[in-house]
Amino acid sequence: MALDNSLAVLIAPFVDMASAPIFFAEVVVGGFIAGVMYAMVALGFVLIFKASGVFNFAQGVMVLFAALTLVGLMEHGLPVWLALVITTAVMIILAFAIERVVLRPLVNQPPFTLLMATIGLTFFLEGFGELVWGSNVKKLNLGLPEAPVDVGGMLLNQFDLLAAFTAATLVAVLAFLSQKTSLGRALRAVADDHQAATAVGISLQTIWVTVWSVAGIVALVGGIMWGAKSGVQFSLSLIALKALPVLILGGLTSIPGAIVGGLIIGVGEKIAEVYWGPLVGGAIENWFAYMLAMVFLLFRPQGLFGEEIIERV
């Protein structure tokens, strides 16, 4: 009996995988796509944490707020490109406002205080977004193709592939900006030591506004990708929870880490749910993602690509 059970858990899923390789490939691809979508949300967290040392609890709400603004403007009849431009502008204004109202008065405060401040921001944006744009589900239609295509026996969604491509591009661009441009250098300097950065003439204000704006734009892209799947509604802000395991696996301060973490979590999640889920009743995705991240953390406590935590006595 025990042998049966252990066979079922240890051997049968692998047999399953091997016997239907095309389906397995489909699961892996599906995992990659899901992971990339998580990574897009995780990117926002990483950018802000890198530059201001703040864990931006409000990132999920920013995704929702950006998507709401975009769809709200489109509903009022604006063409897509204009709505995108105006929404980007709104996110930049939001970044200015956050820097002025939240970050500047709380400079040099302990990380918990800053976290709590972003929580206050979350409540504020939730109420404000719903007040201005309403609580109904809104359809996000950007004229992008949505039909599935058959690729060698696997059914892939055009929109999903587009989302994956966009996310990969975004990560590449951000990684390039961070490593190769002077803005990126300034960012890394600020992340390292606020006071030293100001000492060499880097304006904290400018960096913070820039970073929060970029995070806002990343949130907008994430909001578009996720909002197209489920309609733009309140639950969009809960996506941030799915991005957390990605963050800790990849490392809170690493942009490529977000993508790699996302891919690992995405694929791991899907494989666990499809092959092991039915054995234990299903719906194991959520906790499995966290468990997977935790296992990685036990070997590398700062995440795969995160900055090594050096403690000085």
Next chain:
Amino acid sequence: MQHKKTSWMVVGLAMLVGLIGAAPGLAQNEIFIPLLVYRTGPYAPSGIPIANGYTDYLKLLNTRDGGVNGVKITWEECETQYDTKLGVECYEKLKNQGPTGAVLVNPYSTGITYQLIPKAPVDKIPIHSMGYGRTATADGRVFAWTFNFPTTYWSQVSAFVRYVGEQEGGIDKLKGKKIALVYHNSPYGKEPIPTLELLAKQYGFELTLLAVDHPGQEQKATWLQIRRSQPNWIFLWGWGVMNQVSIKEAAAINYPMDHLIGAWWSGSEADVVPAGEGAKGYRSGNFHGVGTDFPLHAAILKQVYNGDQAAAKANNFGEVLYNRGLINAVYDTEAIRTAMAKFGNKPLTGEQVRWGFEHFDLMEARLKELGLAGFTRPIKVSCEDHEGNGPVFIQQWDGKQWQKLTDWISPMREVVRPQLEQAATDYAKENNLTPRNCASES
């Protein structure tokens, strides 16, 4: 610093004012109904139409008829955001309002319903959990104060199986077919499982259970499994964002939408919004009419909206969930009317309205008078049967609106009722309750 201090004072004063609590009610010739709604939060797209439907009917009654038999109905909305704790706060705040207190309550949330069920006999406020809540409350001998007519989840899923059997050419043809249940991983989503398992054994179909974790924003793994197992029929038991994503994912894997049947909380206009054209053909269960082709709707349009179609549409006029709120209000006010026939045309107490619910007998002729001929079936509630064994029909989304697809399908009472009674007996045993003896009561 000075202006900071004054702003402190203002904030403090505002909070102190909020401290004072409920304003006392004025004794008048009115009946008070508390409305627990969710117009904000994650379930607002579903909560808004329901609240609008309910309040529009009450407004119609008050303005056109002067209330129920001359007694005006007053109500107050309280925002719960579908959260149990806020629901507790709303209930406690409103239960003593009005000349005789609240006479009934519609919790509109499984969590809040479960929480109120033991309180109902103590607070003497009957609960009407129409088509949701605890299915076992259909056994009125154990749950004297909770009513879930016209039908319950277990009845709904048995009607689904009956429908699917018909579609396959006879219920015996179900043998060997595959039915999958994609459900929200919560007590609500798990409701149909025992009945389905029973029916699977009885009729020989293969049942696959696929749980979707709350909130259900990401369902790739579930639909990959569907792609692998290729079930003939899928029953969708979702809520909130899970519905939208499930329907979209089903369309994305090219699953035949007319073989996807959603529960009545997965079949509204909001659920098919993101999938758009891809959702065409999607079916769901329902227990009341769709659209605005009923004399009652014309009356509401005229009386409440002064003929303004646009304003009515903005208030979800005629939508699936609007009609659900509407029929809920109709049932509740008809129960009050039934109670008034016995206790007189005056502000009734919760206990008297409970009697009204238990002796509820909505006949065809009365439905016609109300302007709802064909909207629902006649319903009779009794001491043992708080469900009324209401029939269900299947509706279909044609890309633009929901259309009634089938005729009324009766649930499999012979399967559902014994299960119900067992669940009720178990509850009674666990909570030291003695079931009533219906024969000895009038």
Next chain:
Amino acid sequence: MLYREAGQFKESYRKDQAIFPVMQDRVCVVALLVVASVVVPLVANEYWLQAILIPFLISSLAALGLNLLTGYAGQVSLGTGGFMAVGAYTAYKMTTAFPALNILLIFLLSGLVAAAIGLVFGIPSLRIKGLYLAVATLAAQFFLMWLFNRVAWFYNYNPSGTITAPPRTFLGLMVTGPEATATIRYLVALTFVVVFALVAKNLVRSEIGRTWMAIRDMDVAAEIIGIRPLTTKLTAFAVSSFYCGVAGALVLFLYLGSVETLAFDINVSFQVLFMIIIGGLGSILGSIIGAAFITIVPIFLTNAPRVIGLAVPVDLSKNIEAIIFGGLILFFLIVEPQGLARLWQIGKEKLRRWPFPY
């Protein structure tokens, strides 16, 4: 300002080490307790007790637990909801299996089970630190939620998956179940909070508390001077989970009466964390003030328009409430980043010197 704190000389070490060494402070605290236990039940109506005070008390218990772990021992945990669920489900299973066992004893036993579970999930804290640990404890949260949803044994195989608190008595009075009056339940909750707060205060003043604070401040240095991180961190997790487990059992039996796993989901974990941050990390009073802020202020904001007489549609009111609540959090953080307890301390300092500026 009202009384001088100086000039009270202690004649024994015991008196000197009292929690409230100043006699007037002690009198105030006792008076507060008398008001809370005698005056409030007489004056407050059922709405106040059921919807405001009982959830406030239970939240302060959970906040105390989390503050011990996060504020004093420095281990950030987001598994609070999961541990509360363990307490609730364990209490339910125990009382349905042994109906004759005293319900208050069952609360404590379920706390012990929650402590054991907390111990297990605290093991990663030996390797993982800071924000990463917080997210790792989310694994505990989601796993426990899944477990209580999936394993039917936990809810006695009942088809709805919800657990309902059966009626139980203590000293002849109905304590749980629908017949239990709000007053009795309030008094039971108050007793638990007072006793546990006292225990927590003493814990943090004792050696255990000092080892926690040492680990929090500089864990490498603490290890060097001989404090064992293993036992310290695991003790912190165990004690904290004990508090959260009891709080969870109280949620089921004294507050809601009927719970599904959604009542203990991630939002609860976040809420309790908010309570201790806004109240003040590393402060017993802070946990209670923070719990009051997070549970009571939203209710005030919701009811304010109603009481003033403004007829505001509910959705507008709820949205404005969210905006104001967020604004209030930001405001209090800017005024005093270390939390409301620190604000109280500063207030007391100012009162000592008033009307002199220094």
